[in-house]
Amino acid sequence: MIKILTKESDYLKTFINTPALFLAAGVTFVLLTGCSTMKKPxxxxxxxxxxxxxxxxxxxxxxxxxxxxxxxxxxxxxxxxxxxxxxxxxxxxxxxxxxxxxxxxxxxxxxxxxxxxxxxxxxxxxxxxxxxxxxxxxxxxxxxxxxxxxxxxxxxxxxxxxxxxxxxxxxxxx
Known part of the structure; x- marks a missing residue:
């Protein structure tokens, strides 16, 4: 069965629940923490x-x-x-x-x-x-x-x- 998304909020809920978002958030976190610690101690x-x-x-x-x-x-x-x-x-x-x-x-x-x-x-x-x-x-x-x-x-x-x-x-x- 195919679900048809009609509202903008339905699109957002579907995107938030995808594993891709978690992967993107994880990669962003690693990159930001790695780049933020580049200063000399x-x-x-x-x-x-x-x-x-x-x-x-x-x-x-x-x-x-x-x-x-x-x-x-x-x-x-x-x-x-x-x-x-x-x-x-x-x-x-x-x-x-x-x-x-x-x-x-x-x-x-x-x-x-x-x-x-x-x-x-x-x-x-x-x-x-x-x-x-x-x-x-x-x-x-x-x-x-x-x-x-x-x-x-x-x-x-x-x-x-x-x-x-x-x-x-x-x-x-x-």
């Missing part, structure tokens, strides 16, 4: 320390002692004859050229970079710090929004470590 760490992870599992840090957030720092072995500036230049090269990240702040010991997700354009913050005696690189990667990151930040820092170890122990030409 106020608490970017000063060069003396990395930012502390909050309680949501979308962060990893080598300075956080809680097991679900902890990731081991990088031990610098092959860079003993390099200066701090050379080590920082290698870090920035990995972040920008190898990983495609945008470096926003850097000093002789500290670098902050941003990773932007492809679809929703969510921004993650990446921080690295070289210790004074050039023996260790502390790492941190955290999502600005949301609760879970599905392991993206841990994978990102593990990828950075892999790139670092490739530079630190280059293969011999054959």
């Amino acid at each position: 106020e608490n970017i760490a000063p060069p003396e320390a990395l930012t502390v992870c909050k309680n949501s599992p979308n962060c990893v840090s080598s300075t956080d002692e809680r097991s679900k957030f902890y990731i081991a720092p990088i031990q610098i072995h092959g860079q003993k004859n390099h200066t701090q500036e050379q080590v920082m230049a290698q870090i920035i090269d990995i972040l920008t050229d190898k990983m495609g990240l945008n470096v926003t702040i850097h000093s002789a010991q500290y670098v902050h970079a941003e990773a932007v997700s492809t679809f929703f354009r969510f921004v993650d913050d990446i921080e690295l710090m070289i210790n004074d005696d050039l023996t260790e690189i502390q790492l941190r990667s955290s999502s600005r929004v949301g609760y879970s990151d599905f392991g993206v930040n841990r994978k990102r820092m593990e990828a950075f470590k892999q790139h670092w170890h490739t530079i630190e122990t280059p293969t011999e030409p054959q």
Whole structure:
């Protein structure tokens, strides 16, 4: 049986009850919340320390002692004859050229970079710090929004470590 809609209010009631409206509202909500959180956080760490992870599992840090957030720092072995500036230049090269990240702040010991997700354009913050005696690189990667990151930040820092170890122990030409 075909129902004929005759009043304008009948059209509106039919449209409101469709699943398409709920889908459209959901997509609009996700897009608006994703775009509204694109500002840089106020608490970017000063060069003396990395930012502390909050309680949501979308962060990893080598300075956080809680097991679900902890990731081991990088031990610098092959860079003993390099200066701090050379080590920082290698870090920035990995972040920008190898990983495609945008470096926003850097000093002789500290670098902050941003990773932007492809679809929703969510921004993650990446921080690295070289210790004074050039023996260790502390790492941190955290999502600005949301609760879970599905392991993206841990994978990102593990990828950075892999790139670092490739530079630190280059293969011999054959």
